[in-house]
Each structure stands twice: as structure tokens, then as C-alpha cells.
Amino acid sequence: MRIAILSTGDxxxxxxxxxxxxxxxxxxxxxxxxxxxxxxxxxxxPERIIAxxxxxxxxxxxxxxxxxxxxxxxxxxxxxVAKVAGVELVHDQATAERIRAMFQSMGRTMPENNLKxxxxxxxxxxxxxxxGTAPGFRIEIATEHGPRIGFIMPGVPREMxxxxxxxxLPWLRSKRPDTHEYRSHTFQTFGISESALDETVAGVLxxxxxxxxxxxxxxxxxxxVSVHGPPEVVEGQLADxxxxxxxxxxxYCYGEGDTDMESxxxxxxxxxxxxxxxxxxxxGGLIGHRLTNVPGSSAYVLGGVVAYKNEVKHAVLxxxxxxxxxxxxxxxxxxxxxxxxxxTLTGATYGLATSGIAGPGGGLPDKPVGTVCIxxxxxxxxxxxxxxxxxxxxxxxxxxxxxxLDWVRRATLGHDxxxxxxxxK
Amino acid sequence: MRIAILSTGDxxxxxxxxxxxxxxxxxxxxxxxxxxxxxxxxxxxPERIIAxxxxxxxxxxxxxxxxxxxxxxxxxxxxxVAKVAGVELVHDQATAERIRAMFQSMGRTMPENNLKxxxxxxxxxxxxxxxGTAPGFRIEIATEHGPRIGFIMPGVPREMxxxxxxxxLPWLRSKRPDTHEYRSHTFQTFGISESALDETVAGVLxxxxxxxxxxxxxxxxxxxVSVHGPPEVVEGQLADxxxxxxxxxxxYCYGEGDTDMESxxxxxxxxxxxxxxxxxxxxGGLIGHRLTNVPGSSAYVLGGVVAYKNEVKHAVLxxxxxxxxxxxxxxxxxxxxxxxxxxTLTGATYGLATSGIAGPGGGLPDKPVGTVCIxxxxxxxxxxxxxxxxxxxxxxxxxxxxxxLDWVRRATLGHDxxxxxxxxK
Numbered sequence: 001m002r003i004a005i006l007s008t009g010d011x012x013x014x015x016x017x018x019x020x021x022x023x024x025x026x027x028x029x030x031x032x033x034x035x036x037x038x039x040x041x042x043x044x045x046p047e048r049i050i051a052x053x054x055x056x057x058x059x060x061x062x063x064x065x066x067x068x069x070x071x072x073x074x075x076x077x078x079x080x081v082a083k084v085a086g087v088e089l090v091h092d093q094a095t096a097e098r099i100r101a102m103f104q105s106m107g108r109t110m111p112e113n114n115l116k117x118x119x120x121x122x123x124x125x126x127x128x129x130x131x132g133t134a135p136g137f138r139i140e141i142a143t144e145h146g147p148r149i150g151f152i153m154p155g156v157p158r159e160m161x162x163x164x165x166x167x168x169l170p171w172l173r174s175k176r177p178d179t180h181e182y183r184s185h186t187f188q189t190f191g192i193s194e195s196a197l198d199e200t201v202a203g204v205l206x207x208x209x210x211x212x213x214x215x216x217x218x219x220x221x222x223x224x225v226s227v228h229g230p231p232e233v234v235e236g237q238l239a240d241x242x243x244x245x246x247x248x249x250x251x252y253c254y255g256e257g258d259t260d261m262e263s264x265x266x267x268x269x270x271x272x273x274x275x276x277x278x279x280x281x282x283x284g285g286l287i288g289h290r291l292t293n294v295p296g297s298s299a300y301v302l303g304g305v306v307a308y309k310n311e312v313k314h315a316v317l318x319x320x321x322x323x324x325x326x327x328x329x330x331x332x333x334x335x336x337x338x339x340x341x342x343x344t345l346t347g348a349t350y351g352l353a354t355s356g357i358a359g360p361g362g363g364l365p366d367k368p369v370g371t372v373c374i375x376x377x378x379x380x381x382x383x384x385x386x387x388x389x390x391x392x393x394x395x396x397x398x399x400x401x402x403x404x405l406d407w408v409r410r411a412t413l414g415h416d417x418x419x420x421x422x423x424x425k
Numbered sequence: 426m427r428i429a430i431l432s433t434g435d436x437x438x439x440x441x442x443x444x445x446x447x448x449x450x451x452x453x454x455x456x457x458x459x460x461x462x463x464x465x466x467x468x469x470x471p472e473r474i475i476a477x478x479x480x481x482x483x484x485x486x487x488x489x490x491x492x493x494x495x496x497x498x499x500x501x502x503x504x505x506v507a508k509v510a511g512v513e514l515v516h517d518q519a520t521a522e523r524i525r526a527m528f529q530s531m532g533r534t535m536p537e538n539n540l541k542x543x544x545x546x547x548x549x550x551x552x553x554x555x556x557g558t559a560p561g562f563r564i565e566i567a568t569e570h571g572p573r574i575g576f577i578m579p580g581v582p583r584e585m586x587x588x589x590x591x592x593x594l595p596w597l598r599s600k601r602p603d604t605h606e607y608r609s610h611t612f613q614t615f616g617i618s619e620s621a622l623d624e625t626v627a628g629v630l631x632x633x634x635x636x637x638x639x640x641x642x643x644x645x646x647x648x649x650v651s652v653h654g655p656p657e658v659v660e661g662q663l664a665d666x667x668x669x670x671x672x673x674x675x676x677y678c679y680g681e682g683d684t685d686m687e688s689x690x691x692x693x694x695x696x697x698x699x700x701x702x703x704x705x706x707x708x709g710g711l712i713g714h715r716l717t718n719v720p721g722s723s724a725y726v727l728g729g730v731v732a733y734k735n736e737v738k739h740a741v742l743x744x745x746x747x748x749x750x751x752x753x754x755x756x757x758x759x760x761x762x763x764x765x766x767x768x769t770l771t772g773a774t775y776g777l778a779t780s781g782i783a784g785p786g787g788g789l790p791d792k793p794v795g796t797v798c799i800x801x802x803x804x805x806x807x808x809x810x811x812x813x814x815x816x817x818x819x820x821x822x823x824x825x826x827x828x829x830l831d832w833v834r835r836a837t838l839g840h841d842x843x844x845x846x847x848x849x850k
Contacts, residue, residue, distance in 0.1 A: 013461045015452025016640055020443060022466070027440025036438045037473065039466035041447070048462065055480065215441055278731070280710070284717025285703075288710025288731040295785055295818060303737040305730055306703070306713040312728040312771055316741070346737055360720055393720060 001175065003029060004038045004060035006052055008067035008077055009155060013043040021066045021160055028164055030213060031226050032173050032182040044074040046083075053084045053150070057143040064168065067155035069134045071113040077152060078137075082121035085141045085150075089119040092126060099133045127151070127167040132159040138171070180228040183238040187223045187245060188255040188264075190402060191420065194221055197252070204248050210241050218395075219402040220260065223249065254409060261405045262290040268412035269300040269349075276408060277348035278304035279317055279338035281329065282356035282372060286401045302346040307338065317341030330355050332373050332384040339377035339384075350411065351377040354404055356389070358396040372400045376407045376417050383407070385418045426600065428454060429463045429485035431477055433492035433502055434580060438468040446491045446585055453589055455638055456651050457598055457607040469499040471508075478509045478575070482568040489593065492580035494559045496538040502577055503562075507546035510566045510575075514544040517551060524558045552576070552592040557584040563596070605653040608663040612648045612670060613680040613689075615827060616845065619646055622677070629673050635666050643820075644827040645685065648674065679834060686830045687715040693837035694725040694774075701833060702773035703729035704742055704763035706754065707781040707797060711826045727771040732763065742766030755780050757798050757809040764802035764809075775836065776802040779829055781814075783821040797825045801832045801842050808832070810843045 005025050011017040019041060026036045037060050042048040049068070056063045068077030082089050096118035103110040117134045120126060127136035136153040151168050153160045173182060189197060194216055201212060201223065213224040225245050227237040246253065255264040269276060278287045285306045291297055307313040310324050319337040327333040335355045343351030356372030363369040370391070375384040389399050407417035430450050436442040444466060451461045463484050467473040474493070481488045493502030507514050521543035528535040542559045545551060552561035561578040576593050578585045598607060614622060619641055626637060626648065638649040650670050652662045671678065680689040694701060703712045710731045716722055730741050735754055738744040744762040752758040760780045768776030781797030788794040795816070800809040814824050832842035 010460075012448075013451055013464065014455045014638065015448050015450070015461075016638060018443070018445060018448045023437075023440045023443045025440070026438055030439045035435075035468065036440075037467070038477070039438065041464035042462070043460065051484070052463070059476070213439065213441060277737075278710075280713070282717075283714070284726075285705070285710030285713025285715075285729070285731065288705070288733075289708070289714050289822075292707075292709025292731075292733065292783075293819065293822070298733060298787075301709075301733050303731045303733040303741075304710065305741070306710065306717075306728045308713075308717065308723060308726050308728040309771075316728075316730070316770060345741060346734075358717075362723075394718065397714075397718070 001034065001062060001172075002037045002060040003034050003062045003064065003172075004040065004056040005036055006056060006063055006065040007039070007041040007155070008044065008049060008052075008065065009041075010043040010074065012041050012067075021155060021157055024157070024161065025064055025066075025164065027213075027215075028169060029172070030211070031184045031224070032169060033176070033180075033211075033226070033228055034172065044068065044076055046076050046080055049076060049080045050084055053081065054143075057141075057145050057148050060148075061146075062149045062151070062172070064151045064153070066153050066160050069117065069136070069152060069154055071111065071117055071133070075116070078116070078119060078121070081139065081141075081150060081152060085121050085123075085139060087122040090122045091115075092118050092120055095120075095126065095135055102133055127153070127163050129154065129159055129163055131162050132156055134159070136163050136167070138167070178228075179230060181231045181234045182226060182228045183234050184224050184226045185238055185242045186257055187225075187242075187249055187253045188259055188261075189221050189223060189249060189252045190219060190254055190261065190406060192221070192252045197221055197223065200252070201245060201248050204244050205241055209237065212245075219399055223253075254406065261402055261409065263294050265291065265405050265409050265412070266294040266297055266300060268409055270296075272349075272412050274349035274412065275300050275302050275347075276350045276352060277302045277342045277346040279313075279342035279351065279353040280304060280306045281308060281313070281338070281354060282358045283354045283397050283401050283404070284308065286397050287352065287354065287404055290401055290405065302348045305342055305345070313338060317345065328367070330357055330367055330371055330373055332375065332386055335373040335375040336377070336382045336384045339375035340382060343377045349378060350408055351375075352404055352408055353377075354400055356387075356396065356400060358393045358400075360393060370396055372396065372403075374400070374404050374407060376404075376411055378411065383411075383417050426459065426487060426597075427462045427485040428459050428487045428489065428597075429465065429481045430461055431481060431488055431490040432464070432466040432580070433469065433474060433477075433490065434466075435468040435499065437466050437492075446580065446582055449582070449586065450489055450491075450589065452638075452640075453594060454597070455636070456609045456649070457594060458601070458636070458651070458653055459597065469493065469501055471501050471505055474501060474505045475509055478506065479568075482566075482570050482573050485573075486571075487574045487576070487597070489576045489578070491578050491585050494542065494561070494577060494579055496536065496542055496558070500541070503541075503544060503546070506564065506566075506575060506577060510546050510548075510564060512547040515547045516540075517543050517545055520545075520551065520560055527558055552578070552588050554579065554584050554588055556587045557581055559584070561588045561592070563592070603653075604655060606656045606659045607651060607653045608659050609649050609651045610663055610667045611682055612650075612667075612674055612678045613684055613686075614646050614648060614674060614677045615644060615679055615686065615831060617646070617677045622646055622648065625677070626670060626673050629669050630666055634662065637670075644824055648678075679831065686827055686834065688719050690716070690830050690834050690837070691719040691722055691725060693834055695721075697774075697837050699774035699837065700725050700727050700772075701775045701777060702727045702767045702771040704738075704767035704776065704778040705729060705731050706733060706738070706763070706779060707783045708779045708822050708826050708829070709733065711822050712777065712779065712829055715826055715830065727773050730767055730770070738763060742770065753792070755782055755792055755796055755798055757800065757811055760798040760800040761802070761807045761809045764800035765807060768802045774803060775833055776800075777829055777833055778802075779825055781812075781821065781825060783818045783825075785818060795821055797821065797828075799825070799829050799832060801829075801836055803836065808836075808842050
């Protein structure tokens with residue numbers, strides 16, 4: 001079954017809005033074994049939308065469309081699809097009432113415009129949208145190329161994802177010639193390049209029944225294993241495949257499922273009943289920001305100090321002026337005192353510190369841009385290391401924060417924090 | 426002249442990589458008066474790429490293609506375009522030598538694979554790419570629909586943007602029937618919704634010669650004015666149009682050109698010879714992170730304290746336990762003491778503080794999620810306000826940081842910081 005994706009909207013063709021819907025849909029389809037043949041985008045012009053549909057009929061069996069089913073004058077998808085299908089528009093009273101009730105529950109009156117969202121091409125199957133006013137629909141269209149299926153969904157990403165999960169993906173899964181089911185499991189990795197990752201997992205799994213998908217979202221790369229098989233064995237297949245990948249990834253994998261480094265750190269700190277405080281120089285507050293992005297982080301984050309100026313390192317964190325003068329702010333000696341200082345100041349289990357040169361300015365012959373020192377202090381030991389990182393200012397800050405957080409994660413697991421995998425190329 | 430965009434690559438059709446190139450190109454084209462008719466994406470399959478080109482020949486006069494001109498086996502664009510154009514591939518020695526020299530300058534030997542990047546369809550015009558190994562090319566193709574122009578560029582965004590600026594956009598500008606030139610100017614706004622912004626600028630400019638483009642990139646919305654006219658008057662046209670928009674935007678505009686709130690704050694602090702320290706609770710370090718994202722910020726950022734726990738507010742910032750007990754951490758009284766405390770601690774000109782409930786947990790009947798207090802302390806005065814913000818955890822943090830930074834900006838301009846425009850709906 002060939003699948004095409006159609007995105008509709010002037011905001012897309014004028015470059016005003018980045019189309020993330022098509023990318024999301026393609027990724028979701030891949031997880032259930034489909035690769036998209038074509039993606040197309042047109043603006044809010046009836047003749048262009050009609051041409052796009054007819055075009056895609058010649059290339060795909062299923063067309064998944066987003067956009068153009070809102071209440072305003074430039075929302076043309078529904079009437080255009082009806083035209084292409086050669087059918088009339090029909091008013092669905094239940095939908096109209098649901099939309100009206102939605103507005104009422106927000107203390108508002110439904111604008112009459114929204115009634116057009118209760119019109120559907122005759123014969124269409126309405127797809128429930130619990131998150132918005134516009135229900136989507138599925139329609140079978142007889143074309144010169146044969147019967148075609150159209151899925152019409154809203155362009156609002158949250159609503160589209162909901163309808164994909166509730167209606168579209170289950171339908172597509174049910175149409176596979178086999179009775180196979182599809183399962184996926186994701187590993188989050190850090191510290192290894194995409195090509196080295198590729199080599200690491202190459203040949204580990206059987207390409208007949210499994211598929212690996214990599215997604216690089218700096219600073220992490222996710223590896224998704226997808227398997228398909230008869231319902232009674234597919235869970236076991238997934239567990240086996242996941243175990244093989246888990247073993248081959250080793251320490252490069254820091255978490256599984258939809259997670260990130262700060263969430264994993266939070267989980268580990270919570271399990272250990274430990275707390276953390278941070279002393280940041282070059283990262284400027286990014287570590288604190290990331291840690292506090294995790295809901296519930298107030299259970300283990302005490303706070304921290306952004307000691308951007310040396311005077312603040314001394315006055316607030318008690319870094320000795322002697323140490324600053326002798327070794328410079330970007331040194332293992334200073335960053336160890338910063339980590340110990342914030343730990344003493346707050347009473348945290350772990351004190352984490354960073355000091356470095358994010359660039360573009362500030363580099364020195366012996367300490368070029370990208371020189372970064374990290375320290376972690378706990379009861380009885382202080383660890384530190386000097387890295388030579390790379391990239392622009394934002395890149396250096398983000399990479400430093402990721403390594404630093406990985407240090408904390410490793411420490412909570414009883415590993416040597418300084419052996420964070422970014423040290424290995 | 427109708428323009429279509431073609432993006433090529435399996436990484437796009439599998440959803441692994443988000444296509445930002447098409448969006449960028451569409452936006453750049455809009456600024457010089459062109460709206461894209463169609464955007465299409467296909468994977469690395471020769472027959473699908475050929476079909477896409479032939480398809481687009483029927484809809485557009487110019488096809489701008491990205492992707493598929495790398496050195497590996499799945500880079501198929503060049504040979505496919507030659508096939509579609511019905512011409513042979515020709516080796517360009519100058520290009521081959523330039524690629525070889527590039528590798529040598531990095532201390533490496535050019536893999537033989539890369540030689541395929543020196544092959545071009547006979548008759549193509551090579552487009553210089555100073556940032557990568559693959560030069561693009563422009564080619565005229567005779568089709569059943571008439572003569573067509575193809576621009577073939579690398580998929581690497583940085584390289585594509587370079588070739589767009591150096592080669593593609595100038596060529597397209599030169600092909601306009603008039604001798605008009607195109608100029609743009611951008612305003613960054615904050616504190617007004619997109620629809621209210623739309624209403625504010627409606628009718629201010631003449632749609633015949635000017636165009637307005639809005640781009641929402643939370644928490645800011647940019648407004649770009651584009652004008653076109655004969656070369657001798659176009660600069661004056663731009664200045665006039667910009668003046669009208671500037672006036673209608675009023676205080677909602679906080680900066681002009683490619684800027685952001687933290688850069689504007691940095692500029693104002695530098696001009697005033699002032700320094701800043703921050704005391705963050707709910708924002709967790711985000712304000713420090715944003716301020717230090719600006720190169721050169723060490724000139725005016727002293728540092729700050731992330732006082733996530735009340736004990737840290739008291740121990741490090743000297744917030745009185747009495748105040749914490751009486752009013753609670755999320756109160757104007759506490760946030761004023763935080764701002765004064767960090768100012769005293771560091772000696773900064775401005776002390777900025779935030780305390781609030783980002784959610785999803787932590788809400789109280791009288792202080793629901795989204796309740797946020799901001800304070801700004803300077804010599805002789807301390808300002809504070811309690812807001813009812815909205816959205817999820819990330820949204821509340823980002824919006825709070827934006828309002829807080831806007832407070833600083835307003836203060837450096839001598840305005841009342843508490844009148845930041847987000848107060849008005």
C-alpha cells in the first residue's frame with residue numbers, strides 16, 4: 001500500500017510555518033512498516049488543492065491530508081475533497097452539537113463559522129477529534145486509477161497526533177495483508193556519533209522482521225527498534241530485539257523510551273533520595289533550567305549559583321582568590337572548589353560545576369574556545385576533568401550541560417563520572 | 426513565474442529528519458515577491474525522483490531542488506536530472522580540483538566517491554559552494570510543457586542558504602519583468618497576539634507595493650515589511666513603510682532586525698554601562714541561560730542564584746523567613762527581597778527575580794498554576810508584579826523569562842518596567 005502525505009496551507013507555502021506534521025506522520029508510518037512515497041504541500045487555492053489530490057491519486061493508494069478544515073474562509077479542504085470525490089456535502093447534526101457544546105463549556109457562544117466544520121462529504125466516515133472542534137474524516141474515492149482512501153485531519157499538531165493514534169494508525173495496521181502487529185522500543189544515546197552508532201548496531205538484528213530508525217536531536221540520538229510479527233509472539237520478538245540492541249549500545253544508552261538526560265538524572269536522584277546543587281559559569285544557568293524542566297524536580301533540586309564573574313565565584317562559592325589567580329577560572333582546580341562550594345552552601349548530596357569558554361571570543365593559546373572543565377563533588381570525593389569540546393557558543397553550552405548531567409547520572413549509578421562516553425570518539 | 430520546491434532524501438520520507446530547507450526557501454522567495462506553488466518531497470529512488478521532476482514541470486517554471494548531490498550511492502539527483510534533461514554527464518576538472526584541495530586543507534585525502542560531485546549535466550551552469558564539497562548547478566530543460574529552469578542545491582542547510590543568497594535569489598530577482606528591487610525590514614514584537622497584531626497593522630501600508638509577513642516563534646512574533654520598487658527609490662520606500670509600521674507597533678516592538686529580547690537587553694545594558702544579576706526560582710536558570718547566550722554578555726552579566734528551595738532563598742539571598750512564612754514563596758514581597766538580595770550579593774546595577782508556579786503540579790486555590798511574581802531592584806526603587814500566566818510548564822518558564830527580560834529592557838529605557846505589554850490582552 002502506497003501512502004502519500006498532503007499538507008495544505010498558505011502559511012506553509014509562504015514559509016511562515018514549518019511543517020512538522022508531515023515529518024511526524026512519516027515517522028509514525030515507518031514504525032508500522034510503511035514508507036511514504038510522496039509528500040506534497042500546496043497553498044489555500046481550490047484549483048491547486050484539487051490538482052494535488054488528483055496528482056497523488058496517480059501515485060498512492062492512501063492520501064493523508066492535514067490542514068484546511070478550520071472554520072474560516074481559507075479553509076477549503078473539505079469542500080475540495082467533496083468536489084474531487086464527486087459528492088455533495090452533508091451536515092452532521094451530532095458533530096454540530098458537539099462543537100456547540102465545546103464552546104459552551106468554555107463559556108462562549110459558537111461562532112456560526114464553525115458550523116462548516118460539521119459538513120462532510122457524503123459517504124465519509126467521521127474521525128473523532130476530542131481535542132479540537134474539527135473532526136477529521138476518512139473517505140473512499142473512486143478514481144481513474146482505482147479506489148483510493150483519503151484521511152483528512154486538522155493541521156493543529158496536537159489534534160492531528162491524537163487522530164493519528166486513535167483512528168488512522170489502527171486503520172492502516174488493520175489493512176496489512178498479514179495479521180502482524182507492530183511494536184517499537186526506543187533507546188536514547190549520548191556520546192557516540194551517528195555513523196559510529198550505525199556501525200555499532202549493524203548486523204545485530206534480522207532485517208526481515210526488524211527495523212532500526214535513528215533520530216538525531218542534539219545532543220542525543222535515539223535508536224528505535226521496530227518489530228512485526230503475529231500477535232502471539234510479537235511482544236517476545238520485541239523483547240529479544242531490544243535486548244540485543246541494549247547489549248550492543250552498552251554505556252552509550254542512558255535511557256529508554258521517550259526520555260531525556262535530565263529526566264533520567266531526576267529519576268536516579270529520586271531513587272537514591274539524593275539532592276543536587278549546581279555552580280555554573282559558561283553554561284550560564286542552562287543546567288538549572290534543564291533540571292527544573294522536569295516536573296517534580298523540586299524534590300531533588302535545591303538550587304544553584306551562576307557565577308559568571310570571578311568575583312561571584314569567590315564571594316558566593318568561596319573559591320579562593322589564590323586558586324583563581326594561579327590556575328585561571330577555566331581549570332580543574334577552580335571548578336572543584338565551585339562544586340564543593342555550592343555543596344557546602346546548600347547541603348546538597350551532589351555539587352555540580354562547570355567553567356569553560358563557549359566562544360566565539362575568550363579563547364587563549366593554551367585554552368581555546370571549547371575548553372570546558374566539569375566537577376562533581378559528593379561526600380568523600382570530588383571528580384573533575386578538562387574537555388576540549390567543539391562547535392559554536394550554543395553548541396558548547398548544550399554539550400557541556402549534557403556531559404555534566406551525564407556525570408551526575410553515572411555517579412548515582414556508582415560509576416566513575418569522569419568516564420562519560422563523550423570522552424571516546 | 427511559478428516556482429516549486431523539491432526536497433529529496435529517504436531521511437525526509439521516513440520522518441527521520443525535519444525538512445527545514447523548503448520552509449527557508451519559501452520564506453526567502455516571499456521576501457522577493459514569489460509565492461511557492463508546490464512543495465514536494467520524495468525519497469532516494471530514481472524513478473520517483475524522475476516522476477517528481479516531470480510532475481513539477483507541469484506546474485512550475487522554476488524548480489528548486491535540495492538534497493541528493495552528496496558523494497554516496499544514494500545521492501541520485503545529478504544523474505537523474507541529466508536523464509530528465511536528456512543529456513550526458515560531464516566531468517568538470519576545476520570542480521574536481523577544488524574538492525581535492527578542500528580535503529587536503531583539512532589534512533585528508535579525497536575519497537574517490539567525491540569525484541562524482543564534479544559531474545554535471547552537459548550545459549548546466551555550476552553554482553559555487555564555498556562552504557561544502559558539492560557545487561550546485563542551474564540547468565535549462567526543454568520539456569513538453571515548455572522551457573524549465575532547475576536549481577539543484579545540497580541538502581545541508583548552511584550550504585543551501587549560502588547558494589540561495591549568492592546565486593539563486595539574485596538570478597530570480599534579475600528575472601522579474603520589472604526592474605524593481607526588493608528590500609525588507611523586520612520588527613520583533615512581544616506582548617501582543619498574532620490576530621491583534623494583524624489588526625494593528627491592517628491597512629497601514631499599500632498592498633500594491635508592500636507586503637507584510639508574520640512569523641510566530643514563541644515568545645516573540647516578527648513582522649517583516651517587504652517593498653519593491655525601482656532601484657533609485659526603493660530604499661526610501663522601505664524607510665517610509667518601516668516608519669509607518671514602527672509607529673503602529675509602538676511599544677509592542679522591542680527590537681528591529683534579526684534580534685531577540687536577550688540581545689536587546691544586552692545592548693541596552695552595555696549602552697548604560699550597567700550590570701545585572703538574577704535570582705530565579707520557577708525559571709530555574711533560564712534567564713541566566715538566555716542572558717549568557719549573547720556573545721560578550723560577560724561584560725554586563727555578573728551572575729545569579731537559582732533559589733529553588735526556600736532555604737536557599739533565605740540562606741543565600743537573605744530573604745527573611747518571616748516574609749516566606751507570611752506571604753509564601755510566590756509573592757511580591759518575597760520576590761522583591763530576592764531581587765534586592767542578589768543585587769546586594771553581587772553589586773549589580775539591576776537585580777531581577779522570579780518566583781512562580783510553572784506546573785503541572787503545585788497550584789493552590791488562590792495561586793493556581795501560572796501564578797508568577799517578578800521583581801526588579803535598582804538603586805532607589807524596587808518594582809514588582811504578580812501575573813497570571815498560562816500554558817504548560819515549559820511555556821510558563823519561557824513566558825516568564827521573556828516578561829522579566831522585557832522588564833530590564835524597559836527599565837534601561839527609563840520606562841516603568843511593570844507596564845510590560847503582556848499585561849494588556
